[in-house]
Amino acid sequence: DVKVTQSSRYLVKRTGEKVFLECVQDMDHENMFWYRQDPGLGLRLIYFSYDVKMKEKGDIPEGYSVSREKKERFSLILESASTNQTSMYLCASSLSGATSYEQYFGPGTRLTVT
């Protein structure tokens, strides 16, 4: 089974702190994604990566950056956390190619910024 893990289920940080959210997948997937999930807004794509060291902005990249140094690991970085970044963060991965490969999701990290 594909497994996507995230470093923390719950995280509490203070305003202005630098925050790292880590995601690891074990199925050699090329594509990895970071989403933000908020009630009433669904999932919104922050960044995605289709190869090591490659990244593309999603719909809401402001205030975030990402890093992908190894194929299995995709990190989301909040350079200076703010209260409006309090949210559930979901990581996902998928195989690349023009077929209907599904995205596999991690359990999520609920981040609270105080």
Place this chain on the structure above:
Amino acid sequence: AQTVTQSQPEMSVQEAETVTLSCTYDTSESDYYLFWYKQPPSRQMILVIRQEAYKQQNATENRFSVNFQKAAKSFSLKISDSQLGDAAMYFCAYRRFQGGSEKLVFGKGTKLTVNP
């Protein structure tokens, strides 16, 4: 821009009965994929069912089936013989390929409650 609309924020169904969740989408593409994902409370999001736009036949996975109306850009999910374990948030998603990258566009979700 592609958008996905789920017009029912919440739905409820009696155990063993059938419920249909609605989804519409907007796209100018001719080739794409549609998905329904399920997110149980405090658990990981999982794929329920997928539909390829060029296929006329509606996808079915056990008790889950879709009604795909390409011209109307409608993609509803029918859950038959509902079970307590079906209670979850359900997200409709549209997947588009552009060059070497892909993107999922999600609706805002429908919270399904199953009453015993």
